[in-house]
Amino acid sequence: MNVGCWRRIESLMAMSYFFIFFVFFTCTVADDSIVSRFQEYLKINTAHPSPNYHEAANFILSQAKSLSLETQTIEFVKNKPLILLKWSGKNPNLPSILLNSHTDVVPVEPHKWSHPPFEATIDQGNIYARGSQDMKCVGLQYLEAIRRLKASNFEPLRTIYISFVPDEEIGGHDGAEKFASSNIFDEMNVGIMLDEGLASPDDNYRLFYAERCPMWLVIKATGAPGHGAKLYDNTAMENLFKSIESVRRFRASQLDLVKAGVKSEGEVVSVNMVFLKAGTPSPTGFVMNLQPSEAQAGFDIRVPPVADQASLERRIAEEWAPASRNMTYEFKQKVSVYDKNGKPILTAHDGSNPWWALLEGAIHKANRKFGKPEIFPASTDARYFRLKGVPAIGFSPMANTPILLHDHNEFLNKEEYLKGIEVYEHILKAFASSHVETKKDEAIRDEL
Ligand SMILES: [Zn+2]
DSSP: OHHHHHHHHHHHHHHHHHHHHHHHHHHHHHHHHHHHHHHHTSSSOOOOOOHHHHHHHHHHHHHHTTTEEEEEEEETTTTOOEEEEEEOOOOOOOEEEEEEEEEOOOOOOOGGGGSSSSSSSTTTEEETTTTTTTHHHHHHHHHHHHHHHHHHTTTOOEEEEEEESSOOOGGGGGTTTHHHHHHHHHHHHHEEEEEEOOOOOSSOOOOOOEEOOEEEEEEEEEEEOOEOOOSSSSOHHHHHHHHHHHHHOOOOOOOOHHHHSSSOOGOOOOEEEEEEOHHHHEETTTTTSEEEEEEEEEEEEEOOTTTTHHHHHHHIIISSOOOGGTTEEEEEEEOBBBBBBBBBBBOOOOOHHHHHHHHHHHHHTOOEEEEOOEESOOOOHHHHHHHHHOOEEEEOOOOOOOOOOSSOOOOEEEEHHHHHHHHHOOOHHHHHHOOOOOOOOOHHHHOO
C-alpha cells in the first residue's frame, strides 16, 4: 500500500471518528435536556396535603406550548387544575387516544431519604425524587414521545389527548372521576386510554387490565359488660376475636394461593386489619378490671373483578359479623366489581381487543418484553374510565426497577426513563395510525 493510500485511510478514519463523536455528543446533549425537563417537573412539590398544582400546571402548559399542542385548563374544583392537551388527528371521527397521568404525589418523610425528595438528584444514573415512579415519569414520557414524533413529521390519524389530573392519590374524586363523567370527556370519543402501572424488578414490563376494588369494612361486637375476673359467654371481646380468627384464616388461604404461585397478587382477595378499637379509657390507660360492652375492628379488603364479590359479602354476614354473635357491620367504602349490567369491570386482553395486540406489538418493536397481564392490586384513576366502558390499560415502562412507589428513596434510572420514551413512541405510532374497528369495553363484555 502506498503512502497516498494510507493518507486517505487516515483521513477517512479521522472523519468517521469525528462523525461518531458528533453523533454521540448530539445524542448526549439531547438526552441531557430530556432528563433535565424530567428533573424540573420532579422538583415541583405536588405532595399532599397541599400540592402545588398551579406550578405543575404552568410547567405542563409551557411544555405543551413548545410542542404546539392545543391546551385546556379545567377546574372541576377550584384550585385543582386538570390540564388537557390535544394533538388533532387527520381523521377526527375515529375514536381518540387518551394518555392519562396524575400530577399529585404522596407525602414524604424527608429525613428518611438518602437524597432530598424534591431535588431530583442523579446518583449513579438513578434519579431520586418523589414521583419519579408514581407517576411524573409517565406524564413526561408521553410528551417526550410526542416531541420525537413531531420531529419526525409523524401525523396522527386519530386524535391524541393527554390529561394531567389532580388528586389521584386521595381518591381522584375531584380529578379523574369528575373528568370521566363530564361532557368534555364524552365529546372526546375516547377509544383507548393508558394510565399508570407498576415498576417491574425483572426485565418484563407489567401490563394491567383491571384493578381490585376496595371494600373498607368495620365490624362491631356488642355484649354485656362484666367484671374482669368473670368468665361468661358472648362478651364483645370474645365475639370480636372469633371473627378476627375467621378473617385471619381466610387471609392466610388467599396468601397461600399467591405463595404457591397459583394466583398473582391482584387475583386474590386481600384482607388486612387496619384498626382495633375496644376498652374503657382511664386516666392512666384503660380500666383493667372491666370487660367492655363494645369492640370494633376495621379491615381494608380489596376484591379483584375475577372474584365473587356477592359470596364474599355473604361470608361477612354469616362468618365475620354474624347477628347470632351480636355483631353488626358497615362499609366505609364499597366499590362494586361489576358494571351497571352486572359484568365484571375489566378490559379485554385477548384477540377481542385490537388495542391490546397493538400495544404488545409496539413493545416488541422497541425490543422490550412484558409478562402475563395482571390485575392492579390497588386503585388507580383507570377505574373511572373503565366504568364508562372505555378500554384502559395500566402501564408504566419501568423494567429492572425496584418497586418504590410511596416508599422512601423512590428513584428511576435515567436510561430506563429514556427507554420508556422510545416505547411510547412506538405505542403512539401504532395506536394513532390504526384504522382498526374498535369497540367499547362494555360491548366486548356483552359478547362474553
Ligand atoms: Zn400513581
